[in-house]
Amino acid sequence: MADVQIEKAFQKQPTVFVGAKKRALGKKVSSKKTVRWWRNPGLGIKVPREAIEGHYIDKKCPFTGNVSIRGRILRGVVASAKMNRTIVVRRDYLLYVPKYNRFEKRHTNFTAHLSPCFKVKQGDVVTVGQCRPLSKTVRFNVLSVVPQANPALQKKKQFRIF
Numbered sequence: 001m002a003d004v005q006i007e008k009a010f011q012k013q014p015t016v017f018v019g020a021k022k023r024a025l026g027k028k029v030s031s032k033k034t035v036r037w038w039r040n041p042g043l044g045i046k047v048p049r050e051a052i053e054g055h056y057i058d059k060k061c062p063f064t065g066n067v068s069i070r071g072r073i074l075r076g077v078v079a080s081a082k083m084n085r086t087i088v089v090r091r092d093y094l095l096y097v098p099k100y101n102r103f104e105k106r107h108t109n110f111t112a113h114l115s116p117c118f119k120v121k122q123g124d125v126v127t128v129g130q131c132r133p134l135s136k137t138v139r140f141n142v143l144s145v146v147p148q149a150n151p152a153l154q155k156k157k158q159f160r161i162f
Contacts, residue, residue, distance in 0.1 A: 011057040013037050041069045045143050050117035060134050061115040062141045071130030077160055078124045087114045092159050105159050112140040123148040
C-alpha cells in the first residue's frame with residue numbers, strides 16, 4: 001500500500017480498517033494480502049480486474065468509491081486525456097434540418113471521471129454513466145473502455161457514430 005501514498009493526506013478506503021494485526025500463537029505471520037472493498041455498480045457493467053486486485057484509492061470510482069451510477073448511459077470517443085483522472089468525451093450526432101430535408105453533423109463535449117483501473121488514450125471509445133456531480137463540470141463516470149487499434153480513427157475531431 002506504499003505506492004498509493006502519493007498525496008499529502010493518508011489514502012485509504014473508508015470501509016476497510018488498515019491497522020488490523022493478525023497473529024497466530026507463537027508464530028509470526030507475514031501476509032502481504034491486503035483487504036480491499038469493491039462493488040458491482042449493476043446495470044450489466046462488468047467490474048474490471050484492476051478494480052478488484054489493484055492498490056489504487058479513488059473515492060469517486062464507481063467500483064471502489066462512494067458513487068452510484070444512475071440516469072443516462074452514453075458512449076463517446078476520448079477527445080482528451082490530459083487531465084488528472086478526468087477525460088473529455090466527444091459525442092457526435094446528426095440533426096435533421098426540415099427546410100433542406102437533410103442532416104447536419106453536430107457534436108458535444110463533456111468531461112467524465114476516469115478511474116485509475118482504466119488506461120485510455122485519445123481515440124478510444126468509452127462508455128460512461130451519469131452520477132452525482134463530482135466537480136464543477138464532471139457529472140459522468142467511465143464504466144468501460146474499448147481501445148482503438150486503428151490509428152486512422154484516432155484523430156481528435158473526426159466524426160464517428162457507433
